[in-house]
Amino acid sequence: VLAGLGLMQEFNLPVLTIILNNTSYSAMRSAHRRDYPQGLAVNQQTFFGVNITPPPNYAKIAEIYGGYGERLEKPSEIEPALNRALEQVAAGKPAILDVLVERKDPRVRDMPEIIF
Secondary structure, three states: OHHHHHHHHHOOOOOEEEEEEOOEOHHHHHHHHHHOOOOHHHHHOOOOOOEOOOOOOHHHHHHHOOOEEEEEOOHHHHHHHHHHHHHHHHOOOOEEEEEEEOOOOOOOOOOOOEOO
């Protein structure tokens, strides 16, 4: 996120980024299960670096880089926030929508559900 925002700021790139924020870096857990199925992390169900707590507020980080950001916690916020973000992009600013989603069982391969 930081490198992308820096790039957008430096080159004035109006890009909308939507983050489905499940407060987890589940790719790491999946990689351990896939690459080391008999490894210590899998056997003990202890995966360091997976839980992101407290989670960063990506909307605030966007503001630091001169962009627009909103954190969404309710389904009713999605459409109006998307419209506001698209207005900012049309005006030449990068935008981030930080959408909090429910953390699901990492063995489930579908998209997380929105927690609202």
